[in-house]
Structure formats: C-alpha cells, structure tokens
Amino acid sequence: MNRQTRTTALAAMLLITGCATTPPDVVGAGTQLETRQAQTREFDTLDKAMTMRSVVATLQDLGFTIDQADADLGTITATRLDTYTMRMTVTVVSKTGDRIAVRAFARAGENAITDPATYQDFFIALDKAMFLTQNQVD
Amino acid sequence: MIRALTTLALLALLVGCATTTPTYALRLEESTLEVREAQTRTLVAPSEIAILTATIAVLQDMEFNVERIEKPLGVITASKITDADSASEKTGLFFLDLVCALGGSDCGAMNSAQDDQQITMTIVVLPSLARSGEFRTRITMQRVVYDKMDRIKVLERIGDPAIYQAIFDNLQKSLFLEASEQ
Numbered sequence: 548m549n550r551q552t553r554t555t556a557l558a559a560m561l562l563i564t565g566c567a568t569t570p571p572d573v574v575g576a577g578t579q580l581e582t583r584q585a586q587t588r589e590f591d592t593l594d595k596a597m598t599m600r601s602v603v604a605t606l607q608d609l610g611f612t613i614d615q616a617d618a619d620l621g622t623i624t625a626t627r628l629d630t631y632t633m634r635m636t637v638t639v640v641s642k643t644g645d646r647i648a649v650r651a652f653a654r655a656g657e658n659a660i661t662d663p664a665t666y667q668d669f670f671i672a673l674d675k676a677m678f679l680t681q682n683q684v685d
Numbered sequence: 686m687i688r689a690l691t692t693l694a695l696l697a698l699l700v701g702c703a704t705t706t707p708t709y710a711l712r713l714e715e716s717t718l719e720v721r722e723a724q725t726r727t728l729v730a731p732s733e734i735a736i737l738t739a740t741i742a743v744l745q746d747m748e749f750n751v752e753r754i755e756k757p758l759g760v761i762t763a764s765k766i767t768d769a770d771s772a773s774e775k776t777g778l779f780f781l782d783l784v785c786a787l788g789g790s791d792c793g794a795m796n797s798a799q800d801d802q803q804i805t806m807t808i809v810v811l812p813s814l815a816r817s818g819e820f821r822t823r824i825t826m827q828r829v830v831y832d833k834m835d836r837i838k839v840l841e842r843i844g845d846p847a848i849y850q851a852i853f854d855n856l857q858k859s860l861f862l863e864a865s866e867q
Contacts, residue, residue, distance in 0.1 A: 596757065596758075599758055600758060600759075600811060603758055603760060603809055604809075604823075607721075607724070607807070607809065607823055607825045608713060608717050608720075608721060609711060609713065610720075610825065610827075610842045611807075611825065612762065612805045612806065612807040612825050612826065612827055613753075613760050613762050613807040613809075614753070614762065615753055615755075615762075616753070616755040616758050616760045617755060618755060618757035618758050619757075623758075625807075626805075626827075627827065627842070628827040628828070628829060628840040628841060628842065629840060629841070629842070630840070631707060631840075632840060633707075633710060653710070653711065655707055655710060660710065665709075665710055665711050666711070668709065668710075668711040668712040668713075669711040671712075671713070672711065672712075672713045675713070680814075
C-alpha cells in the first residue's frame with residue numbers, strides 16, 4: 548500500500564466514523580453560570596401568575612403550542628413545528644425582594660440553543676407581553 | 686485526483702458534524718399582530734367554568750382528544766390524528782410510478798403520498814382584565830403530516846385565518862348551547 552492510498556483510506560475511514568460513536572450527552576455543553584446568565588431575566592413584579600400568563604402569550608406569539616404548564620411549579624413546555632422542531636421550557640420563579648426570575652431554555656431539533664442573542668429576542672418578546680399584561684391592555 | 690478526494694473527505698468530515706442554530710428563531714415576526722388578531726377573540730360567558738366547558742365540548746365536537754388542562758393558566762392542549770390522503774396528489778404519484786414502470790424501474794413514488802396528519806392545538810382562555818364577564822380566547826395550531834412509510838412529510842404551523850374563524854364560530858355556538866341547556 549503506497550502512501551497516497553493509505554492517506555485516502557484513512558480519510559475515507561474518518562468520513563465514515565466521524566459522527567458514528569458518541570457517548571450519551573447528559574450534562575450538556577457550556578458552563579452552568581454562563582448558560583444561566585444567558586437564559587435568565589429578572590422582572591420587577593409581584594405577580595407570578597401574571598408573569599406565567601405573559602410567558603404563555605409570548606410563546607403563542609412565537610407560534611408555539613403548549614405541551615405542558617404547571618402554575619404551581621411555574622413551568623411551561625412548548626413546541627413549535629417548522630422546517631425544524633423547536634422545544635422550549637420556561638420556568639418562572641419568585642425571588643426575594645419582590646422579583647420574579649424567568650428562565651428560558653430552547654432546543655432546535657437535536658441542538659440546544661446556546662446563542663445568547665436568541666434568548667435576548669425571547670426576552671424582548673416577553674417584555675412586550677409583560678407590558679401589555681401589566682397595563683391591562685387586551 | 687487522490688489529493689482532491691482526500692481534501693473532499695476531510696472537508697466532509699469537518700462539516701458533517703457541524704451544528705446550526707437557526708437565526709432569529711425567537712424573534713417576533715412583523716406579522717405577529719395580524720396573526721394574534723386572527724387567533725384571538727373576546728367572548729362573553731357567564732363564568733370561567735362555563736367557557737372552559739364550552740371550549741372542551743367544541744374540541745370534542747371537532748374530534749380532538751384533550752391532552753392537558755392547566756386551569757390557573759387557562760391552558761387547554763388537545764390533539765387528533767386524522768387522514769391526510771389527497772386524491773389529486775395520489776393521481777400525480779400514480780402516473781409518476783407508471784412512467785417509472787414503463788422505463789423498467791420502480792420509483793415507489795406512491796410511498797411518499799400523504800397518509801396521516803397529527804394536529805395539535807392549544808387554546809388559552811383567560812378572563813379579560815378590563816371587563817368582567819369577558820374572556821380572551823387565543824388558539825394556536827400546528828400539524829405533522831406523515832407519508833405512507835410513516836416518514837415526516839410536512840411540519841408546519843396552521844395559519845389560515847378561515848380555520849380559526851370556523852373554530853370560533855363553533856365556540857360561539859357551543860356557548861349558546863351550554864347556556865340554553867342550563
């Protein structure tokens with residue numbers, strides 16, 4: 548086997564096996580702190596229920612249907628079907644000092660969304676919905 | 686030639702596992718307001734229970750199964766699997782298969798014909814903050830269409846305002862029926 552043939556064979560093998568074996572991706576990528584910062588916003592509001600309603604309204608604005616919602620635990624999971632399937636889980640948690648923290652996590656197909664700009668867009672949409680809810684605009 | 690092949694293989698290796706994040710995936714579209722209007726109605730009902738009952742009855746009228754209800758948030762999620770057969774599509778695919786058969790090959794085009802569709806619907810019913818006795822009702826829907834081989838053929842949000850209008854018409858009727866039964 549000459550050198551060129553060997554190189555080609557190696558490249559072909561890499562091509563075949565490149566994506567084949569992967570360990571179970573359980574803990575995900577990225578650091579906990581960075582991920583949390585990108586995915587979380589705090590709001591000055593007392594009302595957890597109103598915040599959750601705003602989250603549902605935002606998800607509907609973005610074309611999602613709600614898979615599951617739990618007002619007590621403040622968790623909403625939603626799905627959007629498009630050229631890719633997007634799933635989101637949003638949690639609403641009461642914080643000390645009359646604040647509410649909203650954390651969003653999105654996944655497009657098999658990829659977790661890590662781009663902070665995408666979460667930024669979600670929170671801009673949520674800001675608008677919160678404004679409409681708080682100002683009692685129907 | 687071999688060098689070109691090697692480069693190609695290495696390139697394929699590099700891009701093969703690349704991940705793509707859709708840009709602007711969670712940005713509000715310009716048409717948001719218009720879409721929201723088509724999906725929302727303000728309905729008058731004697732109580733929250735009355736409108737929720739009427740909504741669930743409409744879902745049953747339309748042959749949906751209710752999957753989940755979270756009453757404090759007014760969220761109802763329902764779904765149904767129905768036939769998605771299209772006679773015109775099947776005719777086209779039949780002729781495609783026929784052309785293939787005449788050419789001596791089997792295209793199996795008919796296998797890609799639409800078969801089933803799963804429709805998922807979320808209805809959110811909330812008391813109006815501005816006026817008592819009024820309820821804001823918003824519907825979002827999407828569907829998956831499978832072909833004869835159970836492969837996903839279409840993934841889409843259902844946007845046609847006429848469909849939403851038809852559901853709201855049914856809901857109005859349901860509210861009327863529920864009220865007259867009491």
